[in-house]
Amino acid sequence: MSQINPDRYTRSDPAPSLWSYRLLRLMLSPYLRRMVFYGIPALFLVGVGVINITNEQRREQVLTTYSEMKTFVTERPEFTVNLMSLKGASDSVMQDIREVVPIDFPISKFDLDLDQMRQIILGLGPVKDVDVRVRSSGVLQVDVVERLPAFLWRRDDGLEVLDATGIYVRTVTSRLQYSNLPLIAGEGADTQVAQAKQIFVAAKPLKERLRGLVFIGERRWDVVLDKGQRLMLPEEDPVLALERVIAMDQAEDLLTRSVKAVDFRLQNRPTLQLRSGAMEAFREIKLMQLGQIK
Amino acid sequence: MTELYQKQRAMRAMRKAAMQRGVIAVLDVGTTKISCLILRFDGVNLNDEGEGVGSISGHSGFSVIGSATTASRGVGFGEVLSMRESERAIRTALQSAQKLANIRVDHVIACFSGGKPRSYGLAGETTVQNQVVAEQDIARVLSACDVPDYGDGREVLHAQPVNFALDDRSGLADPRGQLGERISTDVHMLTVDEKVIRDLAHCVKRCDLELAGVASSSYASAVSSLVEDEQELGAACIDIGGGSTGVSVFLKKHMIYCDSVRLGGEHITRDVSMGLQVPIASAERIKTINGGLLATGMDDRDMIEVLGETGDWEHDRRLVSRTELIGIMRPRVEEILEEVRSHLDAAGFEHLPSQQIVLTGGSSLIPGLDGLASRILGQQVRLGRPLRIHRLPQAYSGPTCSSIVGLSLFAAHPQDEWWDFEMQSDGYPTRSLKRAVRWFKENW
Structure with a gap:
């Protein structure tokens, strides 16, 4: 506090000059303000764009520069x-x-x-x-x-491998390539593979004799055994019908007899179809038992 | 009177235009500071014009969006002394307020305290034409007022009809639609020096703004610092400013007397400066920080460091007791208050039903002023601060800003003045038309 500044109490004039005041007011007027901050930049950008588009040479230059930049980045x-x-x-x-x-x-x-x-x-x-x-x-x-192969499907034009949901996997020429897979046949069999699988599971007791399944008329299954035997299963509950046939076979050796087909299409009226000559043989045996033929 | 009528009407139209635009600036040109507020009007409500008791000029809600205060230069006694200087100061205030508001303002309402305001009470009487009082009757009774010769170089600042009387019923605020035979009115008219208004208008014009109204700052500060019942029952507002002290008396919500004493805070500062031999700026500082009006024993021991800048160390580093300072300030404040007292006495303040006195303005912040004032002016003295208006900065809520706040209120809710009423239509054209009709009737 030794020296007292002589300018201490005389402040400089804070007043704006007339022109700076006018400029401020000009810039505060809403239209001009919008023009300066949005209009002119937008016009400038549009102008640059228009100039570059209308001139052929520049347009090409812009395009080549663009592609060059693009390749430069993508080829890193x-x-x-x-x-x-x-x-x-x-x-x-x-x-x-x-x-x-x-x-x-x-x-x-x-x-x-x-x-x-x-x-x-x-x-x-x-x-x-x-x-x-x-x-x-x-x-x-x-x-x-x-996909895991689950079935072989024999069709007119060859053998196809299907997976567990019945979707095509590949075509094969010989059955031997997938000898462990169960065989199905018939038009539309690929849509019913789930049922086919159940039937195969149920037919385990007949495994030695089982040849395959045939889908008949796109609605029901036939179980084909060797020696030309067939088990015709109904459209509904084919597994139940098959189990009944198996039960009958186990009880009375149904399938070892001279039966050509077991027809279970009507559940409450199962029918046996005998092989040709079997009926005559059966009659002869009966007559023999009755002693009419010696 | 017609010329004044038109000038004021033009200002009213400008104010209305500003209201429609939604922003208006109010400017208080004081001796120590110039402040400017920028107001934004929200719900502009000009529809109820001329209906009911409400203000004829329309009113609306408003909020402050910009404010600025600058030290005023070139202003003394509330009048422009140096045109250039005060123009620059006004420009500073207007620019920073507009910058803050971020909006351009084209209209400004200004108030000032100088110009030797003088009050006149006018009375007029006339007969009601069609028994029911119509607009034209009011125009006629207003023009029937005998305007005194207020002298050349004076201009009417306010002319407010404060009372209407119909036959023997007095105290009517709005007699339109009532039945009666004779209508009379009392008008309060305030004149100021024409030059003061001209100078102010010129300064405002140099700032590229248009003057949309002028008011007396003692009126404006009374509007903001008197509460409603004080305005109704009778009160005086004493605005002790920097260069002059405004006195205004209100009764029935109308100003009935206005005057100013050309003494103020600056004179106190000058006394301090002379008495203590310090520069004005440091005298102002000592006055505002240590000033007082009632000396106690404690003040004898309260030593104030006086900072001079003469370069004489012994002189510059004196200690002065606060009692000494009070001894310098008190006579001047007493003088101001005595002067106010004499003006109030001349105005017949003692006849009012209530004699409330409200002290406001920057110098009312001197501690002990209310005690001193109650000895000189009467028992009912209080210190007033302006009303709160919407979004007013905290810095503007003190008594120093009561006139700018009052001016904002005045801008939003102006009282009806003479020029808001219909002008008396000149009788001649209608009469001549009637005569022509009669002539036709008689001849055919």
Whole structure:
């Protein structure tokens, strides 16, 4: 507090100059304000756009610059995919996948349409589910879940392998390739594989003799045994009917006799169809028992 | 009178336009500070114009959106002394208020305390034409008032009809539609120096704004600091400002007397400056921080450091007791109050039913003023602060700002003035038409 500033109490004039005051008022007028802050920038941008579009040379220049920038980014090593890794697929499926999704490696990550690839691979029969993604190290990872073969379906034009839900897996030429699979036949049999499976389970006691199932008229099943025997099952409750036939067989050796077919289509009126000549033989035996023929 | 009528009507129209735009600035040009508020009107309600008892000029709700105060320069006794200086000060206030409000304002209502206001009471009487009092009857009774010769270079600032009487019934606020034969009115007219208004208008015009109204600041501060029953029953508002002290008397919600004493806080500061031999600025500081009016024994021991800037250390670093300061300030305040007393006496304040006195203005902040004032002015003295208005900054709620707040209220709810009523239609054209009709009737 030794020196007292002589300017201490005389402040400088805070008044704005007339022109700065007018400018402030001008800038506060709403239309001009909007014009300056929105209108002029918008006009400038539109003008730049119009100039660039109308001039052919500039337009091309803009386009080439754009594509150059695009390739510069997409071709970065961080975005390239170098190889495909397939998992969970058998060799033949792997081959199929490589055939349907041909990719020239290396390729940019942005050029791969993973969704479309997935749809194409899902279109293959043996593929139940597939997961396609690009791993961080530039590897295209394809994880496949295959369908498990459950049935052989004999059709007019060959043998098809179906999975447990009746969906086509592949076509085979010989039954021997899948000799352990149960055989079904008949038009529309693939829609009723669940029932077929139940019948196969129920027919376990006849396993040695069972040849396969035939779907008749797209509504009911025939069980075909060796020696040309058939068990005609009804449309409703075929398993119950089959169990009854098996029970009869176990009790009275029904199926070892000269029976051509057991007709269970009407549950309450089962019918036996005998082989040709069996009826005559049966009559002869009866007559013999009665002593009329010696 | 017609010229005044038109000028004031033009200002009223401008004010109405500003109300329609929704923003208006109010400006108080004082001797120590110039403050400016920017008001935004919300529900503009101009529809009930001319109906019922309500204000003819329309009213609406409003809020403060911008405010600025600056030290005033070139203003003394509430009048513009140096045009350039005060114009710059007004511009400062207007600019910062507009900046704060972020809106451009084109109309301003201003008030000032100077210009030697003088009150006149006018009376007029006339007969009612069609038994029922119509607008035209009011116009006629107003024009029947005998206007005194208030002198050249004076201008009417306010002319408010404060009372209407119909036959023997007096105290009517709005006689329209009532039955009667003779109607008479009392008008309170306030004149000020024309030059003061001109100078102010010029300053405002130089700031690219239009003057949409002028008011006396003693009237404005009374509007904000007198409560309703005080206005109704009779009260005086004493606005002790920087350069002048405004006195206004209210009765029945109308101002019936207005005057100003050309003494104020600056004179106290000058006394302190002279008495203690310190610069004005530090005298102002000592006055506001340590000032008082009633000395006690404690004040003898309360030493105040006086800061001079003469360079003489012994002189600059003196200690003064507070009693000494009070001894300097008190006579001046007493003088101001005595002067106010004499004005009130001249106005016949003692005849009012209630004699409430409200002290406001910056100098009413001196501690002990109410005690001193009650000795000089009478027992019913209180310190007033302005009413709260919507979104008023806290800094503007003190008694220093009662006139700007009152001016905001005045801008929103102006009292009906002479020029708000219908002008008397000149009788001549209708009469000549009648004569023409009669002539036709007689001849055919």
